[in-house]
Amino acid sequence: MNPALAGIDALFPADPFLPLGVAYSGGADSTALLLAAAERWPGQVQAFHIHHGLQAAADDFVRVCEAVCAKAGLPLHIVQVDARHACGESPEDAARRARYAALATAATARGMHGILLGQHADDQVETLLLALSRGAGLPGLSAMPARFERGGVVFYRPLLQIPSAVLREWLVRQPIEFVDDPTNIDERYTRNRIRARLLPALAQAFPQFRATFARSARHAAQAQAVLVEVAALDLAAAGNPPAIKALQALSPARQANLLRYWLLQQQATPSAAQLDQLLHQVTACTTRGHRIHLKVATGRVTRQGGSLHYAAAPAGR
Structure with a gap:
């Protein structure tokens, strides 16, 4: 070489x-x-x-x-x-x-x-x-x-x-x-x-900024890998699609992590505002009649029985 x-x-x-x-x-x-x-x-x-x-x-x-x-x-x-x-x-x-x-x-x-x-x-x-x-x-x-x-x-x-x-x-x-x-x-x-x-x-x-910024990016990538592992374990325990009661048993941070992971599996990337609203609705869902119907990415998250479901918008809409 x-x-x-x-x-x-x-x-x-x-x-x-x-x-x-x-x-x-x-x-x-x-x-x-x-x-x-x-x-x-x-x-x-x-x-x-x-x-x-x-x-x-x-x-x-x-x-x-x-x-x-x-x-x-x-x-x-x-x-x-x-x-x-x-x-x-x-x-x-x-x-x-x-x-x-x-x-x-x-x-x-x-x-x-x-x-x-x-x-x-x-x-x-x-x-x-x-x-x-x-x-x-x-x-x-x-x-x-x-x-x-x-x-x-x-x-x-x-x-x-x-x-x-x-x-x-x-x-x-x-x-x-x-x-x-x-x-x-x-x-x-x-x-x-x-x-x-x-x-x-x-x-x-900061003459060494390229090396230090790259190190920060690697730290972020490692932390993200751990969050993905935790989300996968939590989703396995909560069911797929996730049960609302199982979600409510988690801390707000773990709820957010699980929901983000689950939605990404549905090819949906929620905005921060959409995820916050979904978390609020999960917390408020304490009765059988509580309805959830939220726009997330290009589709909708709804409540069906005791679980959340995601449906993408039909093609062309």
């Missing part, structure tokens, strides 16, 4: 699924990741470029990806994705979901079950700060996991401890061509404002 990339090599997954795909945008981070992975696993790495079709520069990104992969002798797959968002949906969230789904499908079609992603230490800090700005709980404060599964494919993020500047500096010294996405400097997006304004201030005030 090239000494300049030794830091990346040390963070690669110890036993990944091979052959391995790399989500390759053509930017500095994914370019460094692709070349380091190709050197670590010769002949076992292929590049996947997601073409969103959302900006005029997208075809230029493809040209750079083709040139870099041709020079490195790496297979490149261009995957077309419709990342348009629905009314009221976050464009960033819609694009991310479409990207992961397309990567999983494309990788599976080529017999792969592992994909490397290029998010780095700065991305991790930005994710944590975004979560704080939205008043997120432990799942949000856990930021991005180093490993997760989607669509039968394992995604790895080996660069979460490496600052973006380190990756970019290595590429510039080679030199190796990469692209700068013009949308990354558009401060209409909160993440870009964090990158442009907050990160430089944090670097000046």
Whole structure:
């Protein structure tokens, strides 16, 4: 391994699924990741470029990806994705979901079950700060996991401890061509404002902020894992769907934890206000005639006999 990339090599997954795909945008981070992975696993790495079709520069990104992969002798797959968002949906969230789904499908079609992603230490800090700005709980404060599964494919993020500047500096010294996405400097997006304004201030005030913030995110992830284990045990004891009397026997914090876990199993993410109202109704449910009919996410939580039930809204509504 090239000494300049030794830091990346040390963070690669110890036993990944091979052959391995790399989500390759053509930017500095994914370019460094692709070349380091190709050197670590010769002949076992292929590049996947997601073409969103959302900006005029997208075809230029493809040209750079083709040139870099041709020079490195790496297979490149261009995957077309419709990342348009629905009314009221976050464009960033819609694009991310479409990207992961397309990567999983494309990788599976080529017999792969592992994909490397290029998010780095700065991305991790930005994710944590975004979560704080939205008043997120432990799942949000856990930021991005180093490993997760989607669509039968394992995604790895080996660069979460490496600052973006380190990756970019290595590429510039080679030199190796990469692209700068013009949308990354558009401060209409909160993440870009964090990158442009907050990160430089944090670097000046707290030079080690990337490492300390990442440690806080890991602590949050560990605590969240414990809460999930407790919720699973409580739900098993309360029944699925949960019995109201069993819920009432728990502390308010454990009730909230169980209900959040149960609702997530129904593909429903309650807002803080919705969860508070549901907790209030569970507490007030002391008679047979007490009715519960609350909107939660896109569906409704109702009382049926002695238990809670969730029904999602019909498609198209």
